[in-house]
Amino acid sequence: MATRPALLVIVVAGAALRLWQYSADTSLWIDEIALARSLLSMNLRSLLTSPLLHNQVAPPGFLLVQKLAVTALGPSDYALRLFPLACSLASLIAFGRLAARTLEGAGAVLALTLFATAAPLIAFGSLVKPYSTDVCVAVLMWRLAHGLAYGPVTPRRAAVAALLGSLLVWFSHSGVLMTAALGAALASLSALGRAKAVPRRALLTILGCWAFSSLAVTIATLWNVTPDTRDYMQWFWGPLFPPPSLAGIVATRWPLYQLRDLFGKGQAYTGLGYYMPLTYVALTAAGFVALWRRDRRTALLLTAPAALTLAAAAARQYPFADRLIFFLLPGFMLAIAAAAEAARRLLWPFSRVAGTLAAAGLLFPAVYPLVTTPPAYYTEHMKPVMAYVRDRRRPGDAIYVYYGAAPAVTFYGPRYGLGRAEYLIGGCHRGDGRRYLRELDTLRGRPRVWVLLTHAGPRFREREDILAYLDAVGTRLDGIVVESHGVAANLLPAEAHLYDLSGDRTSSAAAAEAFPLKGPSSPGARLGCGEGPQAMLETDFQ
Secondary structure, three states: OOOOOHHHHHHHHHHHHHHHHHHHOOOHHHHHHHHHHHHHOOHHHHHHHHHOOOHHOOOHHHHHHHHHHHHOOOOOOHHHHHHHHHHHHHHHHHHHHHHHHHHOOOHHHHHHHHHOOHHHHHHHOOOOOHHHHHHHHHHHHHHHHHHHHHHHOOOHHHHHHHHHHHHHHHHHHHHHHHHHHHHHHHHHHOOOOOOOOOOOOHHHHHHHHHHHHHHHHHHHHHOOOOOOHHHHHHHHHHHOOOOOOOOOOOOOOOOHHHHHHHHHHEEOOOOOOOOOOHHHHHHHHHHHHHHHHHHHHHHHHHHHHHHHHHHHHHOOEEEEEEHHHHHHHHHHHHHHHHHHHHOOOOHHHOOOHHHHHHHHHHHHHHHHHHHHOOOEEOOOOOOHHHHHHHHOOOOOOEEEOOOOOOHHHHHHHHHHOOOHOEEEEOOOOEEEEEEHHHHHHHHOOOOOEEEEEEEEOOOHHHHHHHHHHHHHHOEEEEEEEOOOOOEEEEEOOOEEEEEEEOOOOOHHHHHHHHHOOOEEEEEEEOOOOHHHHHEEEEEEOO
C-alpha cells in the first residue's frame, strides 16, 4: 500500500513529539496535583473503593495502573505520567491503523497528520489526568467496532472483542458512552443486514458483555462519588449543559460554540488552536456527509458516539464541552480528512495541482499551531520559579504563597528545600479582593518578602490587585515570571516577586482598606473556594 511508508513516518514524528513533551518534565498544575495527592497518599484498596480527595473522580482502571506505577517506580512526575504517555503512544498507532481502514486515497495520511500534530493530544500524554486514556479507549473501541462490522469474525475474534471492550470501559468514563453508542450502531447494522460478518448470537454475546461491564463500572464509580463531589461537579460543569428551552439553545447556538472552542483556542490544554475553527466544524459535518455517501457502515460507527454524547448532554448527564469531549476528536479528524480527500478527488480530473493544493490548504491551518508553538507545553510551571527562589532566598526572608500557588508549593516544596513552616499560605477570597491586601499587611515592615503566585484567573483580577498594592506600599527588588506555553487561550503564568516592605507602617490599615481595587471587593454567590482543588490546603491567616 503506497500510503504505508507515509503513515509510518507520521507515527514516528508524532511519537517523537509526545516523547519531547514527556522529557520536558514540566510542573504538574493544580488539577493534576489534586489527583496526584490521592494517588500518592491512599493505599490501593482505598483508592479503588473510597472517594478520592478534593472532589476528584477518575476511572478505576486508570487509578489502578497509576498506583502500580508510583509504587514500582517511586513518586516522581515521570512515574505519574508514564501511563498517560503509553496511552498517547498507543492511540497514535491505533489511530493510524483505523484511518487506513476507514479512509480512501490520501485521507488516512491527512487524518493521521491531524492526530499526530494536535497540541492538546501531545500535551495529554504528559498530564496526570485520564484524558489521553479517554482518547486511547475511544480509538480502540472504534477499531473493535469496525472489525466487527466488516469481519470476518471468528469465534476467537468475537471472544477477544467481548473481553477487550469489557476491559476498556474500566479505564475511561467516556468509554461507557463509546460502548453504548457503538453497540447500538452494530445492533442497527445487524438488524438491517449490513453487518453479516458477525453471527447474530456472537454479536449479542459481545454487546451483552459490554453492557454488563459498563453497568458495573458505572455503579462502582457512583458508589465512590460523595454527595459533596456530585454537587461540586454539577456546579463546575453545570454551565456547560445546554439551556433547558429550545429558544435558549437557539440563542446560545449550542453546541456550535462548544465545537468552536474545541477546534479553536479553548481553555488551558483544551483547544486545538486552529485558525478559522468554525470552518473545521463545517468540514467535520461535510466529512460525515461524504462518508455517509460512500460507506454508511463507517459513517454510522463514527457519528454514533457524538450523537449519543449530545443526547446525554441534553439530558444533563454528560457535558458536551471542553476536555470531556476530546474522546470524540478522533472521529472528527477522520471526517475532516474525508472532506479534504473528497475535495481533492473532485478537483483531480481537472487539475492534479489544484486537487493537491485544496487538500493541503485544508490541512495547513490545522498544523500551523504546532509550527508556531511547538512543545513542550506547560501551564503554571512552578518548578523553575521555586528553583529561582531557592537560589536567592536568604535566612529570615518571609514568603507569602497565594492560595492558587499553594498546591504546587506544598507539592514541590521539599524538592527545593522549602519546608512547610517556612511560608504562609493565603486564603481563597474570590470576590473579596481586599482580604488579600489585609493578609499582606501583616508582612509590612519586613525588608524581604517573597510573594509566590500562579493559578490566578483573570475573572477576579486578584493578581493585578495584589501586585499593584505591593508596588504601592513597597519596593520590588527581584522576581521571575514564567509564562505558560501552549496554543490555548488564557494560559496562566507562574511567578515569584521579592519586595522590600520595610517602609513606614503608620497607615498600614488604612492603606489596605482604601486602596483602589480593579477586582470585586465583596463576595457574591458560590465561588468554589471551599471545595475541589481550591480547598486542598488551609490558610495560615484567620
